[in-house]
Amino acid sequence: MRSQSTPGRESTTIERVAEQAGVSAKTVSRVINNEPGVRAETRERVLAAIERLDYQPNLAARGLAGARSFLIGLFYDKPGDYLSEFQTGAVQRCRESNLHLMVEPLEAASPDLSGAVSRLIRQLRLEGVILLPPLSDLPAVHSALEHAGIPAVDIAPMRRRRDAPSVDTDDRAAARQLTLELIGRGHRRIAFMLGRAGHRATEQRYLGFSDAMQAHGLTVDPQLVQSGNFEFAEGLECARRFLNAAERPSAIFASNDDMAAAAVCAARQMGLALPEQLSITGFDDAPVATMIWPQLTTVRQPVRAIGRIAAELIIQHKPHQRGWPQPVPRPHLDLELIVRGSIAPAPPRKT
């Protein structure tokens, strides 16, 4: 035998299982891969042997010999709370199919993005890739992946690609609903804080807001639509501008919770009573939503579920069909409106 570096660690091979079960290695392989054409009784016997020997197939060997690699890539740009939540969902789904997730941070702004992607996929032979925004909108990434013939799932992309699956939630509908909560409480003059440009969420949330306002014949004051870039700091500035406007809004709809938290701070610093004098809504149900007072009315994103579905889409994709079937899967996910203390009936209008 060849000297193994890890002393004494001979792990069971498929050969040993075959011996135990009294079949050939190939048959064991068939059982492992759930291939058809194995008699039930034989399958049982093999399964028992696997169990008895506590056999685990070697991933590297499977990857080398076969067409599959059992590896899925998760490419992201910036870390964040939602990332770990998302990846946990994705890993869960992977486990059910004996796949593994390789997380790879990628500089969205890097000049050699497509080179980096190309190197990764050739090195790892990924079976598929999940792209988190803003990577899900970068042509450099898409083309490298497509060139290699590797299926990719876009998460919340700005523009859906033809023949490519994506996972996203109906932010527009949720934003509409959230806005209706404000309108229903008598708010008429509502400020809207936009997110970062180039994100689907930014666009959709504004559209939903707009829908609701229009449906009620309310006009949106352009001065009350400004960007906070999804960041607390910029949200703070933005909120101050809103609150110093000639005619103060009675509510602020922030496109994410961080900015909503900023609005809370700004309002408090100006001595406004919350939520009596100003209603505030956020989006995402981020940790901060319940760590401030008043707690934010917001929309919960099923982040873990989205991760799970993204993995599911890759897994469902049949390797031999290059490209995706028509129609491309478009799973639907429901958002949950969460009403908390940060909104209240609009104060009586000063004449």
Next chain:
Amino acid sequence: MRSQSTPGRESTTIERVAEQAGVSAKTVSRVINNEPGVRAETRERVLAAIERLDYQPNLAARGLAGARSFLIGLFYDKPGDYLSEFQTGAVQRCRESNLHLMVEPLEAASPDLSGAVSRLIRQLRLEGVILLPPLSDLPAVHSALEHAGIPAVDIAPMRRRRDAPSVDTDDRAAARQLTLELIGRGHRRIAFMLGRAGHRATEQRYLGFSDAMQAHGLTVDPQLVQSGNFEFAEGLECARRFLNAAERPSAIFASNDDMAAAAVCAARQMGLALPEQLSITGFDDAPVATMIWPQLTTVRQPVRAIGRIAAELIIQHKPHQRGWPQPVPRPHLDLELIVRGSIAPAPPRKT
């Protein structure tokens, strides 16, 4: 040739590079692995060929043929903001050595924890594993790893294992320093909110607090030391108990920012002016620290750097030396005290 499932995707092999460079495959392998005993000129030639052909060695093949797998595992229990930050640091370091990180969530409470660990390492042949708390303190995990002869780095473990490396920060010193900031502002009656039991941070932060109090001859009222379990909700309860105490503390030291945010909420609901009537400190410099008003005085954890170092330790570990060298590496990391608006001089004492 054997039919590849990915049509037309013939990636360059080591053989092709060898041909280009006019050497044998083995020599190319030597260059790739930085093995000694290759003439400089030859090395150049091979490197040039690799460059020209844009060759990427196949990970599965390397893993199968050689003693290494080029895979490091990151085992965690619960996702969270710090996880994605940590893993990003770890991946960065891995990249520099052409390694990859496999993230694997593991149920700390699972009855078959050691089985799960054992299956993972046999399937993946991990070169090393990074254990995030609380996994870094579970004997089931350690023993499975040790049994397989796989090096593991414990992150912030409660008890350091003999002959096993760990990465942690000097929370005790930082907590001491933070407490001194309070004492220096005249605070004498300070409440301490503990974290979750079984975490090193919980223990060390309290000790640091205790150190500082003792150094100044201040007594710690046992009624003012209670646990908020590192969670906002429980922190809220805990803060209320502190603030309703017969003699109210003039400051609260919360063991993390989430609980500090809870203290802020609790105080505000009781109508206290912050920070004039109550100073509050947190720990970690979590996102919430700067998203509330007043912003939290806290301690920044170099999370990404810790991740990087954890990977470094695994990488430095020489595979042929089973176990770790004496003395086991104990890298030192500095914490950064960040003074923000949540602390102020103690109000004059009533009497």
Next chain:
DNA sequence: AATTCAATTGTCAACGCTGTCAATCGACCC
């Protein structure tokens, strides 16, 4: 009983690389 055919199982090579060990090279020495 011979034939047929689908179902089941096995044989063998190959996946792309590295470990082992042998071969070659070239400088240096007697």
Next chain:
DNA sequence: GGGTCGATTGACAGCGTTGACAATTGAATT
């Protein structure tokens, strides 16, 4: 000129699994 020795390089056999294809089995059919 031949010999010696360390430095380089190469030949070759796997690593553990799966793909292609051949072999075997056994029930149904003639």
